Amino acid sequence: MESILKTRELTIDFGGQAAVSGVSLEVPKHQFQSIIGPNGAGKTTLFNLLSGQLQPTHGTILFKETDITHLSPPLRTRMGMGRSFQITNVFPNLTVLENVRLAVQSSAGVRFNFFSALSRFKQFEEEAVHYLKSVMLDGKRDSLAKHLAHGEKRKLEIAMLLALKPELLLLDEPTAGISIEEVPAILDVLRGIKEQGDKTILLIEHKMDMVLDLSDSVTVLFNGKLLASGSPQDIMNNELVQSAYLGGLYDDAS
Ligand SMILES: Nc1ncnc2c1ncn2[C@@H]1O[C@H](COP(=O)(O)OP(=O)(O)OP(=O)(O)O)[C@@H](O)[C@H]1O
Numbered sequence: 473m474e475s476i477l478k479t480r481e482l483t484i485d486f487g488g489q490a491a492v493s494g495v496s497l498e499v500p501k502h503q504f505q506s507i508i509g510p511n512g513a514g515k516t517t518l519f520n521l522l523s524g525q526l527q528p529t530h531g532t533i534l535f536k537e538t539d540i541t542h543l544s545p546p547l548r549t550r551m552g553m554g555r556s557f558q559i560t561n562v563f564p565n566l567t568v569l570e571n572v573r574l575a576v577q578s579s580a581g582v583r584f585n586f587f588s589a590l591s592r593f594k595q596f597e598e599e600a601v602h603y604l605k606s607v608m609l610d611g612k613r614d615s616l617a618k619h620l621a622h623g624e625k626r627k628l629e630i631a632m633l634l635a636l637k638p639e640l641l642l643l644d645e646p647t648a649g650i651s652i653e654e655v656p657a658i659l660d661v662l663r664g665i666k667e668q669g670d671k672t673i674l675l676i677e678h679k680m681d682m683v684l685d686l687s688d689s690v691t692v693l694f695n696g697k698l699l700a701s702g703s704p705q706d707i708m709n710n711e712l713v714q715s716a717y718l719g720g721l722y723d724d725a726s
Pocket residue numbers: 486490491509510511512513514515516517518678
């Protein structure tokens with residue numbers, strides 16, 4: 473199967489301590505792959521390396537067969553790698569629709585040009601509504617972003633990410649910080665994106681049970697190292713993984 477992303481021996485040290493150590497992974501195109509691991513396993517650091525927020529001490533990253541190890545985050549985005557927005561990138565006093573329209577506009581390269589933006593306004597708006605429907609948030613299109621519930625904000629972030637038309641989505645704990653009642657709706661959104669079949673999804677999750685039925689494959693990080701990789705079933709039955717999660721080493725407090 474064709475890979476969209478490969479890392480070789482990816483490593484980063486912070487003051488002599490390796491937060492990510494010798495990680496070689498391969499993400500096949502159009503798959504849903506999850507990266508799981510307990511607190512401090514190195515998941516977010518790995519994402520920061522993939523998206524270019526951090527530079528590795530050692531190792532390489534190939535995206536669509538191109539070495540992107542030293543490319544800036546915006547160049548990676550332009551190549552088709554999209555990392556979920558943090559909520560700080562959402563304009564709280566704009567409506568949900570306006571936020572997504574701005575993301576569509578930014579993806580189309582229309583910036584600071586009032587007249588060309590105006591002439592294409594309707595087209596951008598239609599596209600924005602399409603993304604809002606994909607995340608099941610079109611009913612809230614006229615609400616101010618600041619009035620959304622946490623789970624709805626997550627959906628808005630995902631809609632804004634989709635508006636950038638990424639081929640690979642990097643999703644960092646999309647269910648973190650939301651109420652337990654809102655979790656199924658987010659998982660439905662992810663399932664919907666997966667079923668459309670044209671995206672590759674790499675998702676970080678702290679809680680193993682959250683992603684097992686959505687994932688085509690699961691990679692487990694532990695102490696910065698790749699502990700295991702395989703189908704959800706393989707991972708569930710893997711003794712090393714069980715001891716990492718269940719052997720008293722795993723802090724499930726967060
Ligand atoms: N900028 C940094 N400077 C020093 N140490 C760091 C830095 N960023 C991360 N670390 C350390 O690297 C290790 C991995 O952290 P990371 O946040 O990647 O883990 P994680 O798997 O995402 O954990 P969580 O599930 O709690 O978010 C931790 O020990 C953390 O303290």
